[in-house]
Amino acid sequence: MTSPQADAALPPHEVTPARKGTVWRRLRQRPAAVLSAAVLIVLVLLALGAPLLAALEGQDPTTYHDDLIDSARGGVPLGSYGGISADHWLGVEPGTGRDMFARLLYGARVSLLIALGATAVQVLIGVVVGLAAGLGNRLADQVLSRFTEVLTALPMLVIAISLTAIVPADFPRPLLLVLVIGLLSWFGTSRIVRARTLALKKLDHVAAARLGGAGPLRVARRELLPSLAAPVITYAAVLVPGNIVVEASLSFLGIGVRPPTASWGQMLSTATTWFRADPVYVLLPAGFLLVTVLAFTVLGDVVRTALDPRERSRLRIGTRAGRKEKPPKKEKHDVREKREKEAVV
Amino acid sequence: MTGYALRRLGGGLLVLFLLTVAVYALFYVAPGDPAKLACGPRCNPGQIQQVRERLELDAPVLTQYLHFLQGLVAGRDFSSGTAVLHCDAPCLGLSYQNSSPVTELLADRLPVTASLALGSMVLWLLLGVGTGLLSALRRGGTTERVLTGLTLAGTATPVFITGLLLLMVFCAYLQWLPFPSYVPLSEDPEQWAWNLLLPWTALALLESAKYARLTRSSTLETLAEDHIRTFRAYGVRERSVVTRHALRGALPPVIALTALDLGTMFGGAMLTEELFGLPGIGQLLVHSVRVVDLPVVVGVVLGTGAAVIVANVVADVLHALADRRVALT
Numbered sequence: 269m270t271s272p273q274a275d276a277a278l279p280p281h282e283v284t285p286a287r288k289g290t291v292w293r294r295l296r297q298r299p300a301a302v303l304s305a306a307v308l309i310v311l312v313l314l315a316l317g318a319p320l321l322a323a324l325e326g327q328d329p330t331t332y333h334d335d336l337i338d339s340a341r342g343g344v345p346l347g348s349y350g351g352i353s354a355d356h357w358l359g360v361e362p363g364t365g366r367d368m369f370a371r372l373l374y375g376a377r378v379s380l381l382i383a384l385g386a387t388a389v390q391v392l393i394g395v396v397v398g399l400a401a402g403l404g405n406r407l408a409d410q411v412l413s414r415f416t417e418v419l420t421a422l423p424m425l426v427i428a429i430s431l432t433a434i435v436p437a438d439f440p441r442p443l444l445l446v447l448v449i450g451l452l453s454w455f456g457t458s459r460i461v462r463a464r465t466l467a468l469k470k471l472d473h474v475a476a477a478r479l480g481g482a483g484p485l486r487v488a489r490r491e492l493l494p495s496l497a498a499p500v501i502t503y504a505a506v507l508v509p510g511n512i513v514v515e516a517s518l519s520f521l522g523i524g525v526r527p528p529t530a531s532w533g534q535m536l537s538t539a540t541t542w543f544r545a546d547p548v549y550v551l552l553p554a555g556f557l558l559v560t561v562l563a564f565t566v567l568g569d570v571v572r573t574a575l576d577p578r579e580r581s582r583l584r585i586g587t588r589a590g591r592k593e594k595p596p597k598k599e600k601h602d603v604r605e606k607r608e609k610e611a612v613v
Numbered sequence: 614m615t616g617y618a619l620r621r622l623g624g625g626l627l628v629l630f631l632l633t634v635a636v637y638a639l640f641y642v643a644p645g646d647p648a649k650l651a652c653g654p655r656c657n658p659g660q661i662q663q664v665r666e667r668l669e670l671d672a673p674v675l676t677q678y679l680h681f682l683q684g685l686v687a688g689r690d691f692s693s694g695t696a697v698l699h700c701d702a703p704c705l706g707l708s709y710q711n712s713s714p715v716t717e718l719l720a721d722r723l724p725v726t727a728s729l730a731l732g733s734m735v736l737w738l739l740l741g742v743g744t745g746l747l748s749a750l751r752r753g754g755t756t757e758r759v760l761t762g763l764t765l766a767g768t769a770t771p772v773f774i775t776g777l778l779l780l781m782v783f784c785a786y787l788q789w790l791p792f793p794s795y796v797p798l799s800e801d802p803e804q805w806a807w808n809l810l811l812p813w814t815a816l817a818l819l820e821s822a823k824y825a826r827l828t829r830s831s832t833l834e835t836l837a838e839d840h841i842r843t844f845r846a847y848g849v850r851e852r853s854v855v856t857r858h859a860l861r862g863a864l865p866p867v868i869a870l871t872a873l874d875l876g877t878m879f880g881g882a883m884l885t886e887e888l889f890g891l892p893g894i895g896q897l898l899v900h901s902v903r904v905v906d907l908p909v910v911v912g913v914v915l916g917t918g919a920a921v922i923v924a925n926v927v928a929d930v931l932h933a934l935a936d937r938r939v940a941l942t
Binding site for chain 1 (some may be wrong): 631
């Protein structure tokens with residue numbers, strides 16, 4: 269239990285995270301949450317079942333079908349709408365005739381796997397650095413905080429892309445992407461974890477554990493991590509859509525997974541030469557990518573507000589709170605924090 | 614004020630120095646043999662040895678790094694057995710691909726990237742600040758809901774999708790615009806603008822979403838301040854309250870963010886340049902990464918880093934100039 273002083277020093281939500289049942293109820297009340305969750309479940313099922321579904325269609329993602337493309341017109345799929353037919357449910361790829369349905373599903377695997385893996389790396393590094401800064405002595409905190417600050421200011425996408433140049437060619441590509449994207453932006457997580465750790469450190473149960481001789485590792489695991497879970501999960505949910513975009517961007521630049529592995533970004537990159545002749549080839553991967561990113565974005569926002577109702581919904585979708593929202597409290601703008609999710613240009 | 618600016622500049626220089634150390638360590642001490650890379654795939658051991666000597670790869674790392682720094686400040690010479698290649702300061706080394714100085718390569722491509730960044734900046738400021746202001750003033754109404762939705766879509770859509778859709782509509786379907794190909798401003802200003810219109814728009818649509826959000830929240834904050842209430846109480850017309858007073862209070866963070874974004878973009882808007890085939894710094898980086906041309910990669914990283922660090926200092930100083938409260942803390 270916490271002392272009255274500690275309660276007064278902290279906003280109440282930092283001491284008692286929302287109860288599980290409440291969170292579920294809040295989530296279910298928002299149609300946007302249900303819809304985006306449904307979309308994501310379907311997507312995950314499609315990705316997991318990719319080999320099965322492709323077999324059901326009777327196709328695979330890598331076989332070339334020269335008979336389905338018009339070599340006289342440079343390889344445009346025969347038939348209307350990118351060659352959609354009973355055999356090829358979403359048509360075939362221009363130039364190669366590979367099956368689009370299978371390629372899009374296999375692309376979903378790449379996208380989700382790398383984005384989620386990268387999020388895990390970001391959370392892991394963020395939590396470790398944040399805890400170290402929060403629990404360590406003043407010097408450690410200073411050094412780590414400065415370091416994080418400097419890294420936040422640097423053009424991380426440029427650096428990440430450059431790093432792929434020096435990695436040996438036989439290093440597994442998906443793992444490389446997970447690491448590179450993961451190293452790209454763990455700063456937000458570490459900042460949040462550090463701030464929460466500093467606040468939690470003042471609580472009685474943490475102080476008691478430390479006085480009782482528990483080392484920093486034990487304190488972190490037993491006393492801090494349970495209370496850190498909610499904010500960290502929230503922030504992780506917000507990171508996922510950004511990671512999907514970065515993966516697609518790297519693939520678009522030809523630095524993603526290697527062919528013949530299918531990925532949405534790489535399809536869109538090929539599509540830059542086909543957009544006149546075969547618009548369907550642009551629209552399909554673009555649609556998949558957009559729906560995924562939007563669903564994760566909305567879900568992230570919803571999770572954030574459900575775990576902590578005092579946070580205003582940033583998107584204000586399907587919530588009445590948006591209408592009654594009070595003018596924000598006056599606070600000094602730190603533009604750099606607004607840039608936490610640096611736009612990928 | 615001057616003291617504040619100098620402090621920021623000093624911090625920036627320190628970070629830049631640390632960046633050169635980190636980048637140098639990462640790229641030249643990393644696994645893989647730079648000499649083999651520089652020489653190309655069909656080199657025999659003797660040739661590789663020659664390259665190694667030319668690049669001083671046998672010298673201790675610290676010596677190599679000091680020479681690198683020396684090149685940055687004062688320029689340096691590379692001897693290739695017979696000829697001596699001089700590389701003027703700031704020398705970032707010679708490209709493995711064609712032995713031209715990296716600084717020159719960067720300078721060649723800077724106008725393209727600058728055209729792209731500055732042109733789209735005008736668009737995104739108009740779009741973003743306009744949208745943000747409108748949604749702050751129409752708070753709670755349908756207008757705001759629609760604008761919020763559009764802003765969300767704008768942030769979530771990667772620039773290459775927006776760009777591809779623009780290409781499909783304006784190049785392929787309506788055929789109003791040609792597929793962009795870069796024409797230097799000095800050659801033909803009209804063609805320059807026509808060709809860059811689509812890249813500008815694609816980039817601006819992405820960026821303006823961020824600015825709309827920032828303008829909205831910053832305007833709402835300013836409108837809630839005491840002096841605005843006082844102006845209203847004195848009967849100052851609403852239009853004047855908004856344009857003369859609220860906007861003025863809301864703009865400093867927007868200005869600061871613009872400086873930061875421009876800094877990042879001078880390092881190359883890789884995706885936009887790659888999509889539209891613009892020969893800018895971003896395209897140079899992507900190409901160099903594909904062929905593992907380390908000096909160029911390092912040059913772009915350091916150049917971008919420098920641009921971003923300068924932008925940070927400029928942003929801080931502009932922010933402080935526009936809002937004097939900032940410098941006091």
